[in-house]
């Protein structure tokens with residue numbers, strides 16, 4: 155069947171296969187998309203294809219040292235290319251800023267809480283932690299803010315899926331850990347959150363808390379089928395955030411934060427690039443009327459230029475590819 159020969163009204167899909175990582179969070183997200191699609195297309199058989207990615211296998215090194223964001227999405231993209239799956243569901247935070255040739259970010263769904271969360275069994279907040287307390291995070295962004303604000307704390311790497319991270323905390327390897335609130339909420343672990351970290355200074359990563367659905371560019375029907383799942387305020391916000399990140403190299407080898415909020419035509423954005431020790435920081439805030447993805451990207455571009463004018467490029471390791 156040739157898509158150019160179909161009429162203007164697209165027929166409902168008959169079968170859709172969702173590629174997903176197999177972690178509990180990824181499966182929750184895939185099942186969420188599955189439920190939304192079943193509701194939209196009651197006659198459609200929606201299946202989930204669970205897969206293990208390199209990012210799930212390499213657990214002994216910081217993500218920034220083993221190749222970054224692409225690690226969690228590559229195997230899923232191969233499944234799309236091979237026709238084993240029609241769409242791949244990702245935490246948008248893990249989706250590279252520049253989509254590989256032949257793939258589209260077809261849909262951005264409504265955002266969960268985008269904040270970072272403080273989780274601990276013994277302490278109610280970062281402020282309560284004593285000198286030398288061990289705080290787990292593998293995010294350079296979180297590390298730089300923590301080092302700047304709390305030089306007396308010991309920041310240590312924390313890898314693995316959410317359940318692994320929580321069990322490392324519960325075994326006493328850390329006094330506290332910092333995680334995205336979104337993942338904890340989705341898995342019913344919100345009660346473990348002792349404090350929500352405010353957007354200033356704990357600005358989240360671009361796309362944090364949002365779900366992105368990736369498809370092959372050459373299957374426009376799937377993009378149309380997914381269109382009703384798009385959430386416009388989230389799409390605008392993450393378009394601005396991802397533009398900032400893209401302009402600044404889009405890697406996770408540098409502490410880089412970008413968070414935007416779109417409300418009734420107006421967008422606010424806050425972004426920083428910093429050194430891991432927290433000693434140097436370039437910080438930019440933006441505010442503009444936004445009524446399209448193009449407007450959102452223009453604001454993201456302006457924020458990136460502001461950061462670069464402050465010398466952000468000096469904080470970014472040279473790309474060696």
Ligand SMILES: NCc1[nH]cc(CCC(=O)O)c1CC(=O)O
Pocket residue numbers: 245246247248332333334336337361362363364365
């Ligand atoms: N980098 C891993 C990752 N990718 C998405 C989430 C959480 C869920 C989300 O942000 O949507 C996490 C874990 C974390 O940062 O604690």
